[in-house]
Amino acid sequence: MIKAYILDTNVLLHDPLSIQSFEENTVVIPAVVLEEIDTKKRLTDEIGRNAREVARILDKLRTKGKLHEGVELPGSGRLIVELNHRSHDQLEKHGLEKTNDNRILAIALNMMEEAENSQNIVLVTKDALLRVKADALEVHAEDYLTDRVAQFDHIYKGYSEEWMDSDTMDRLFQKKNLRLIEAGIKTTLPHHFYIFRDLSNPSRSALAMADEKMEKIDLFLGESDGIWGIRPRNVQQRMAMELLTRKDIPLVTLVGKAGTGKTLLSLACGMYLTEDMHQYKKLLVCRPVVPVGKDIGYLPGEKDEKLRPWMQPIYDNLEFLFNTNKATELEDILAGMSSVQVEALTYIRGRSIPDQYIIIDEAQNLTKHEVKTIITRVGEGSKIVLMGDPKQIDHPYLDEYTNGLSYVIERMKHADISGHMKFEKGERSGLAQLAADLL
Incomplete structure (x- = not known):
């Protein structure tokens, strides 16, 4: 089912290409968001660069038709610049002032009234307090998660600890290297380190490092004398x-x-x-x-x-x-x-x-x-x-x-x-x- 995603200013300033991240759904940009982006375009930092990039993307899409009526996005989906064609009665109804954030909420509320299923209207913002306010008004709100990578606790560590039988560990020490299959490793990454522990003697261990071709592991002894007076x-x-x-x-x-x-x-x-x-x-x-x-x-x-x-x-x-x-x-x-x-x-x-x-x-x-x-x-x-x-x-x-x-x-x-x-x-x-x- 087609959904409508209303983007907050901080989403576009964080990722100008975010409008292309919602597949076949409709992306809605409130006019007040364009006003806020316009105030950032002269900045010389990353925010200013992103504001100018958003302006260029929208200007290019403008050649396909009137943005307030909706245009097709590259790949799939549609983009609409919402001018808030309805009044701000929703703001007054909930006792809210006409701030920029509240104007965005008003558009979401108006679109929910017009939609057959209000759950298909989603506000996307990186502002946690705006998501809290939206929740109070029963507006479905989400964070922009498309560009997120792994959480730090689950980020790639560069090494792993594995168990190895005594015979295989003996061969590693003798030959100085083993093919992945010999070491009991199915897949690896380039320059990935392994801390092997002996199954029969946990106090016995070996260090190894995968080569850049991911075909074998080499016994790693490491630097123990130190460099420039710094010892590991x-x-x-x-x-x-x-x-x-x-x-x-x-x-x-x-x-x-x-x-x-x-x-x-x-x-x-x-x-x-x-x-x-x-x-x-x-x-x-x-x-x-x-x-x-x-x-x-x-x-x-x-x-x-x-x-x-x-x-x-x-x-x-x-x-x-x-x-x-x-x-x-x-x-x-x-x-x-x-x-x-x-x-x-x-x-x-x-x-x-x-x-x-x-x-x-x-x-x-x-x-x-x-x-x-x-x-x-x-x-x-x-x-x-x-x-x-x-x-x-x-x-x-x-x-x-x-x-x-x-x-x-x-x-x-x-x-x-x-x-x-x-x-x-x-x-x-x-x-x-x-x-x-x-x-």
Whole structure:
């Protein structure tokens, strides 16, 4: 049965292509939504870009006919721009003021009166309070879920724990590798890690890693001596260090709670490959400029001085790696090396970045479009590492389902040039681990 989906402004600003996500049903865009989108089109951020994209899509559809009468969408379905041809009596009836949200609700109520089955009228909004208000007025409301990926708790981990009989484990240690069938594995993903435990002796274990062709697993011993004074403290860090130092894996994603060692481990591996091994010409470290809590406003000084408060977490880790006590010591070291560059993501569009080790910290605050823009900047011979905690999102329009980091992990896990690791154990301090678990 054909349904009518009424889209709120935040749905279109979140995903301009959402109008094509409702199959053969009718998509209704209230005129007040167009008014709100019009106020956003001059913004220079992601919201402004999406507002302009919505305008272009609607303008193209306008060539097919009058939007207020309805036009066919590409593929299937219809689009109608609803001008609220009926009065606002429904608002007055329920004692509601003529706010933009209430005007959208009024259209839903009017369409429900005209429909044969009121359950076929659905309001789609990412505004939880509007869904609550709609529920009070007996309007069926839903969140926009089409672009969601796996919830963080169910996101791809990059490794799995399996049981293996003693004879098979002996062959793995002897031959150093096994075909998937020999190891009792039906399917796998490129660069997926396995923690095998002996069925007859659970204290005996082996680490293995699937190759990029997903034909066999190789015995993995891991790095135990450490890099740049940083030794892996748990098995996830050992496996992540393998991904971070492999030239043939140009895309690495890392997720984990605060204090699990993502940034420090990545910086250590980046410094090692750049300064010691000379595999890359430069180490580029970037973070999105998204504040926690209230923004501190404009900052004085030149670009580097303005960025310093935002980039301070990176400098903290570099001070630890270089074992410096004063900020001026680190600045002198970085000035002398000239191969380490720390900057915000604001200036990355239009760049081509070849032969560099690129670290993107706090990638959970990036949108799908932003993360695509960043990865498409990567040139020949470069490696990019995206890391973050999807549980700690400061971006007002993202959540653990829709952020760019989770999106990349789920979309790229089948690619033979990518690797992923989910950190489980915090190593910063006992207090940090307890806070990450309980707060």
